[in-house]
Every structure is written in C-alpha cells, then in structure tokens.
Amino acid sequence: MSARRLAAVLALLELIVAAYLEIERARGRSVACPIGGGGCEAVQHSRYSKLAGVPLPLLGLAGAAAMFATTLLADPRARTVAFVLAVTGALFSLYLAGLQAFEIHAYCAWCLSSAVIWLALAATTGTAWLRAADEE
C-alpha cells in the first residue's frame, strides 16, 4: 500500500471517530466510554471542549474531512497541504492529550485514539511528501 493510500485510510478512520463524537455531542448525549472509567464525559463537557465557541469534535470533523480530501489528490501541492494539515492535527491532539492529563485529570479514549491517528497521519503524509520531493 502506498503511503498516500495508507494516509487516506487513516483519514477515513479519523473521520469516523470525529463524526461519532460530533453526532453524540450534537444530540446532547455522552459518548460510550469503554475505557478510562467515565472520563469521556468529563473531557466532553470540560471548558476546554470548545475553541472560540466551536465544539472541538466539529473542528476535528472538518480537519479529518479536509485531510481525507487532500489524500485523494495526486497533486504535489495537495501532498504539501496534507503534510501541514497532519502535523497541525498531530500537534494539536498532543496539546489536547496534555490538557486531559494535567488540567482535566480525566482521559477520553476516543480523543486519545484520535491523537494516535493524527500522529500516524503525520508520519505517513510526511513519508509520501518526502518521497515525492525526491522523485522530482
């Protein structure tokens, strides 16, 4: 599987996670929290769950959709955008994981898996981008 195709699969996975979180948020429900002992609710309703009034799951959904779209294009500029987007997502997810650990003192397994996916996306899009740059 090419790095770009792997990135597309990861982006789709992230899209599913973000969509689930956003749907449950929009319906006013708490997400299922199989691991972490109810930490999801604390994270979901913490004061860090929004960015300038925009719920983070919605932002994640937009990011994952943009990510998925860029992985579908073979264009070199799309590859650059994909890499920048993935690194942004990965760094921001790490910051959110830090908030869970040091500010909220509760973990949300969904948010942490999202962080792992973004890190994997940064690695795969980075590989695809550098490989393409070498071939030019």
Add this chain to the structure above:
Amino acid sequence: MGKARRTRQTREQERRKARTRRTLIATGAAVVVVIALIAVQQLTSGGSSRPDPAKLSGVADVQAEFDGLTEKAGTVGPASAKVTIVEYGDLRCPICKQFDNDVIPRVISDFVRTGKAKLEYKTWPILGPNSVTAAQAAYAARRQNALWRYAALTYLNQGDENDTWFTTAIARSLAAGVGLNIAQFDKDRTSSAATAAISQVTAEATKLALPGTPSIRIAGPSGTTNVDATYDAIKAGVEKAGGTAG
C-alpha cells in the same frame, strides 16, 4: 570522472538541503497554526468558575418552582400518582443542570401538578470525589424533605465540573438557601447512612446499566422503562407507564 562525481555529490547535497528546508517550512507552518489555535482556545475557555457561597442566585426561583408541592423520600408530587418518574442525577454534571433548567419545570407543571406522576431524584455521583461530597449533602437535604429544591438551587449555582467547587461552605449556603436546619444537615451529611445511601444508588444504577447522568426511568402500572432525558420522551413514557397511550 572525478568532476562528475563531485557534481553528483554537490547535487545530492543541494537536494538534501532543499529537502530539510522544505520540511522545516512545512513543520514551521503547522507549529504556527497550532500555537494560534492553542492561544485562541486558552483565551476563550475562560477562567474557572466557582460559585460564591455569599452570593447564591435563584433562591426565589426555586421556591416558586416547588411552591405548594410536598416532598417525601426524595419524591415530589401526590403519593396517589400511579406513575413515578425517577431521575438519576449528579449535582455537578452540566447536562443534569441543563435538564433541570429546561425540562424539569415543564415536567412539574404538566405531570406533577396535574397529579399524573410523581418525581423522584436519586443522587448518582459519577464525576469523582467532589460529586460524592455533593451527593452526601443531597442525602442530608433529602432527610429534611428538600432534596428537589436543594438540587435545583445547586444546579442554578453550579461551578465548573473540573473544579472542586462543591465545598462545605457551598453545601451549607445552599442548605440555608432552601431553609434547612444546618446543624441537622451537617450531621446527616457526614453520617455513615449518607455513604450507604449513595452506595445503594450506585449499585442500583450499575445493575440497571444506566449510561450516565441524567438517566430517566418511568415506572407505572404498565411497567418500567428507561427513556431519554427530553420532555417528549418523558411525556410518552408517562402515558405508556400509566396505560393511557394510543
């Protein structure tokens, strides 16, 4: 031969340099965007909000909401009502607050005041040790037949759920706000019976596999069902449990 190798080496070096530069620019762009996102989030997430025990709000609203209703064993409404609406709530949970503000007043006026149903509150602390502290206070309020009013006033003054805002000062101030006997309240709050009552509700909620707070169960002659914490779902549930649906 040597010249060609040097040229190849130079070209390879240049390519490597360009590659490093590009990576740095792209990563740098991402870092700048993330710093901006973090800054915006930190600025807009606001400071922690803690209620001030000296400045409670909504004391009169709570009085009006439950005016004329009597409470017994955590239940408001006529004892003769065939249907019982049970809420499993956590006083520190923000969705419970929202539910108490938006749905409960309509439930009281449409079902409790009309004699169709009675309303029971069970304190199920799911948000950590500070929620247990709040549940102990709720138990003490229940002992003085003022659990619903105490819960309503707590929700109106709820602090940030990441904060340990449910302090003894707040617990007492809320108790005074609904007119409780403070000495008795303190005695009940710290009693082993309070802990036992909380464990019992927690065990019950776990056995019923309730998904979280608020969870609503409606019991009546036609059986018991779990319903969503919305007005429409409760309305349908009351009709079904009372055997008056369709």
